[in-house]
Amino acid sequence: MTSAAVEPVTFDPYDYRFHEDPYPTYHRLRTEAPLYHNPDLGFWALSRHADVLAAFRDSERLSSANGVSLDPAAWGPHAHRVMSFLAMDDPRHMRMRKLVFKGFTPKRVAEMTDRIREITLEHLEPAVARGDFDWIDEVAGKLPMDVISELMGVPEPDRAEIRRLADLVVHREEGVLDVPVEAIDASIRLFGYYTDMVAQRRTAPGDDLTSALLDAEIDGDTLTDEEIIGFLFLMVVAGNETTTKLLGNALYWAAANPGEYAKVVAEPELVADWVEETLRYDTSSQIVARTAAVDLDYHGATIPAGAKVLLLIGSANRDPAAFDDGDSYVIDRQDGGTLASFGAGVHFCLGAHLARLEARVVLGEFVARVPAFTVVGTGIARVHSTNVRGFAHLPITVEVR
Numbered sequence: 001m002t003s004a005a006v007e008p009v010t011f012d013p014y015d016y017r018f019h020e021d022p023y024p025t026y027h028r029l030r031t032e033a034p035l036y037h038n039p040d041l042g043f044w045a046l047s048r049h050a051d052v053l054a055a056f057r058d059s060e061r062l063s064s065a066n067g068v069s070l071d072p073a074a075w076g077p078h079a080h081r082v083m084s085f086l087a088m089d090d091p092r093h094m095r096m097r098k099l100v101f102k103g104f105t106p107k108r109v110a111e112m113t114d115r116i117r118e119i120t121l122e123h124l125e126p127a128v129a130r131g132d133f134d135w136i137d138e139v140a141g142k143l144p145m146d147v148i149s150e151l152m153g154v155p156e157p158d159r160a161e162i163r164r165l166a167d168l169v170v171h172r173e174e175g176v177l178d179v180p181v182e183a184i185d186a187s188i189r190l191f192g193y194y195t196d197m198v199a200q201r202r203t204a205p206g207d208d209l210t211s212a213l214l215d216a217e218i219d220g221d222t223l224t225d226e227e228i229i230g231f232l233f234l235m236v237v238a239g240n241e242t243t244t245k246l247l248g249n250a251l252y253w254a255a256a257n258p259g260e261y262a263k264v265v266a267e268p269e270l271v272a273d274w275v276e277e278t279l280r281y282d283t284s285s286q287i288v289a290r291t292a293a294v295d296l297d298y299h300g301a302t303i304p305a306g307a308k309v310l311l312l313i314g315s316a317n318r319d320p321a322a323f324d325d326g327d328s329y330v331i332d333r334q335d336g337g338t339l340a341s342f343g344a345g346v347h348f349c350l351g352a353h354l355a356r357l358e359a360r361v362v363l364g365e366f367v368a369r370v371p372a373f374t375v376v377g378t379g380i381a382r383v384h385s386t387n388v389r390g391f392a393h394l395p396i397t398v399e400v401r
Helices: 025-032 049-057 080-087 092-103 106-110 113-130 135-140 143-152 156-170 181-203 209-215 225-256 258-266 268-281 352-369
Strands: 035-038 043-046 132-134 287-292 296-298 301-303 308-312 372-375 391-393 395-399
Touching: 035 301, 043 049, 049 308, 080 092, 080 225, 092 209, 092 225, 106 352, 113 132, 113 135, 113 143, 113 352, 132 135, 135 143, 135 225, 135 391, 143 156, 143 209, 143 225, 143 352, 156 181, 156 225, 181 209, 181 225, 209 225, 225 258, 225 268, 225 352, 225 372, 225 391, 258 268, 258 352, 258 372, 268 352
Parallel strands: 043 308
Antiparallel strands: 035 043, 132 395, 287 308, 296 301, 372 395
């Protein structure tokens, strides 16, 4: 496929203006260029729901071993050092996934429900009482990191600094085509912190996920310290970002569609549907990368073996072939098939159950206290990232019951 064939639409993930657009440019690729090629930046992209879903499930022909990010520094055969088993293929991926699952179980997550509610109220109640506050600063940016840190066994005094470093890891400025120095430094500090924490748990284990991962064993096989540290880093960056942005996007689009929020106020059991519709309509992770292991034919053209392939989750989730009126935010919609930030297939996110639980608890407590709210136009700021879409600041004004 030549560049002329896709000239009507140009998709540059490093142009952060697409984060400001309620209908990002790459959504139009579905009709104008369902197989898109950007020779300058060296990637191909799939944007239709059927293609993206099939690609997630085709882990043999679309490899994760070089990483899942556009950043050159996070791409290549050593990507797993940063992205843990996200950047592995089977059987290596499945071996580590099974071991991690021994510690990071649905039961362990479910047992945190009451504690998640306690942490939520610690942040939410004083903020709501003030009436005007920044949703990200006061609630959405704090809760996920506090929950993950509690799960891991990170002491409370350290959590604010861990949150600050995690934010730096994913932040990008306009025109930055690779991992900036600040993000590299933050990553090194986080790895150092978790290295010390794993060493401490080796000598003094506790009732936390870090200790459980050290104990995880299948037929004599255990996780190395390096593997545990890599997984902890993945959780604190990917897990924190996904849930923080989910919570921000949920309030932003509910405010933009007050009739939809009114549905949840009237029927609080719709909170779970509110979470799922936000994951569909404006999912936190809009893009994930793969490597073509073989030549791949799509829509009359061929992606050559070895090429970088982007799966455009945000576009797939608006595909009219999969969703009725997909460009509308409808909390109680009936059609399923959402490709959330959690992916599909063998790489389906182990943390999906935790992210959904956090979101349901937080939004449930919010709607129980706030019958109506508005987003303050001044002060809104979106994150700068090549794949994460969401808010760095989201000031709101609430009405209290």
